Amino acid sequence: MTFPVVGMVGGGQLARMTHEAGIPLGIRFRILSDTPQDSAAQVVHDVTVGDYRDLDTLRAFAAGCDVLTFDHEHVPTEHLRALEADGIVVRPGPDALVHAQDKGVMRARLDAIGVPCPRHRIVADPADVTRFADEGDGYPVVLKTVRGGYDGKGVWIARSEADAAEPFRAGVPVLAEEKVDFVRELAANVVRSPHGQAVAYPVVESIQVDGVCDTVIAPAPGLSDELSAQAQQLALTVARELGVVGHLAVELFEVRRPDGGSVVLVNELAMRPHNSGHWTMDGAATSQFANHLRAVLDLPLGDPRPRARWTVMANVLGGDFPDMYPAYLHCMARDPGLKIHMYGKDVKPGRKVGHVNTYGDDLADVRERAAHAAGYLRGTIDE
Structure with missing residues (x-):
């Protein structure tokens, strides 16, 4: 078979959803998972259980892969350099990934290329x-x-x-x-391939609760065309200057200027599929997961444009009701257009165990549907 083998380090929900995106393409997918119970390990056929912090384990896993990528940024940078020295294709490479691993390195590099930061x-x-x-x-x-x-x-x-x-x-x-006095948090998601092709998704608003992403609205409501284009261009510039291959999420603060206008400041970087891009699974022509796979395999990238006027993603957090499956009956009957994505995780209070996507032409309606479904699955809404 000529279909390539993609190896992903990490067995979390990002690996699970990346695997899903590769199935229609016939991509052969392997994961290095911490445990057999991890989210992706439950559904991926080819699973290696081992410690990503151990270089010998990484080498043995990578030996069966055509390209190595990640569902988290925690693999030691020196291990990734050793893999590259062995001839392993690592995407994003360590020279890029270190900017998502080390906030000090990130800030210094963003300063050097003139990216606005706090x-x-x-x-x-x-x-x-x-x-x-x-x-x-x-x-x-x-x-x-x-x-x-x-x-x-x-x-x-x-x-x-x-x-x-x-x-x-x-x-x-x-x-x-x-501590930035920001109007709201935004995210600019882009994907870049090794030969330099890049695409930008619509800039989204990310609503945080207790430091955890709760809701994402695509596109960000009320964002001017000018500022949206600036944010997309900023993310594309960061991807190019840092040599990113794959998906890059640039988390941003929107800050009001004295003249009433707005500017954006970079808060964080993530070089992998990201929570702020989960809406693309149902709301974009090509999901962030499919485009990440295309990028690391150096295939032409897919269309990032939205399918509907509005898409809202709401995270499903664990609550006091561990069995969420009975709630499907109500949620699906109430909203036939609802898309539910569960991660196969044990339900623990505050833990991300899934997300829902809704879409349509009326933002208030789309937001209410997403909030209701996420709340009903968690058990905080019972009507």
Whole structure:
């Protein structure tokens, strides 16, 4: 067979949905999973269970793959360089991926290429945090460990020097950033292939609750054509300058200018399929997962344009009701156009266990349908 083998490091829901996107193409898909119970390990035929932090395990897994990609950014950078030295095709490569792994490296590189970011610098201790605060508008400031944070983990809001002690206990460098007074959070999702072709999805609004993405609206309501184009161009520039291959999510703050207009600042980068792009599974001509596969295989990229005027994604978080399947009867009967995507995870309070997508011409209606379905599945709505 001439169909290539794509190996994905990580067995989470992103790997599960990437596998789904590759099935119609006949792509042979393998995963390196932490456990046999992981989301993707339940549905992928070719599963290796092992530790992604072990170089020998990575080498053995990669030996059976034509290209290696990721559903998380935690593989040690030095291991990826060793794999490339072995002749393994790694996409995105370590020189690009390090900017999603290390927030300090990311900020320095974005500064160098002129990408707008919040004021920031690496700080040495709580007293240095106070000096950073005094250089601007004072407390509060945002503190982040440079590696390992996600979904609000590894991020603190310090309102005083006493608050600033906790991040340093991890023993890794700490990045201080100004606390941005933003209007809302946006995300610009783009995909880039090795030969330089790139596509941009509509800029979306991302609504966070307790540091976790709750709802994504595509496209972002009320966003001017000018600012939307600026955000897309910014993401495409970052992808090109950093040498990204595959999907890149650029998380943004929309900030109001004194003249009433808006600008965007870069908050975070993710070099893999991303929660802010899950709406594309049902709302775009080509999903982020399908385009990520096309990119890492250096195939022509698919059309990113939306299928409907509005698409809303709502995450389904675990609650007090572990058995969500009985709720399907109500949700599907109430809304035949609803799309449910569950990840096969054990239900735990606050854990992402799935998402729903709705679409249509009336934004208020589309939002209500998504919120109702996500709430009913979680058990917070019973009517």
